Amino acid sequence: MPKKRSPSETWYKNIRPIIWKRDGEKCVNCSTCISLSECHIDHILSGLKGSNKFSNLRTLCPRCHVLRSDNNHRGMIQSALGKNLIVADWRKFVWDEKEY
Ligand SMILES: [Zn+2]
Numbered sequence: 001m002p003k004k005r006s007p008s009e010t011w012y013k014n015i016r017p018i019i020w021k022r023d024g025e026k027c028v029n030c031s032t033c034i035s036l037s038e039c040h041i042d043h044i045l046s047g048l049k050g051s052n053k054f055s056n057l058r059t060l061c062p063r064c065h066v067l068r069s070d071n072n073h074r075g076m077i078q079s080a081l082g083k084n085l086i087v088a089d090w091r092k093f094v095w096d097e098k099e100y
Contacts, residue, residue, distance in 0.1 A: 015052065016041050023059035029095060032061045040065040067093050 019041050026033050042060045043050040050056055060068075066080040067090060080086045086093070 011041075011052075015054075015057070019054065019057045020059050022054070026059065027061035027064050028058045029060060029064040034059065034061050038062065042068065064095070066090075068096050 016039070017036055020034075020036050020039050025036075025039075027039070038061070040060045040062055042058050042065055043052075044056050044058055045051075062080070063085055066076045066086055077086070077090065081088070081090070
């Protein structure tokens, strides 16, 4: 599929490196060092309340990103299990500062 120019281009070229550097090139949850290509930039508040403001963004490793206790992320669980990124009893490792 051809890629068209879109806000996601700005996202990948500009926003991701800034957040990753700000967070010390590490996952903010588990402090694992992570490369720019592997890091996940997470919206602290996702959905309607979320924004692309830098204060709403943080660097996570793929594992912590999947394991956030945010229902918007549940779709990633199956693929993460398939890649052995997370273990079968992943529910024990779910984290987040928010209460649901
Ligand atoms: Zn992590």
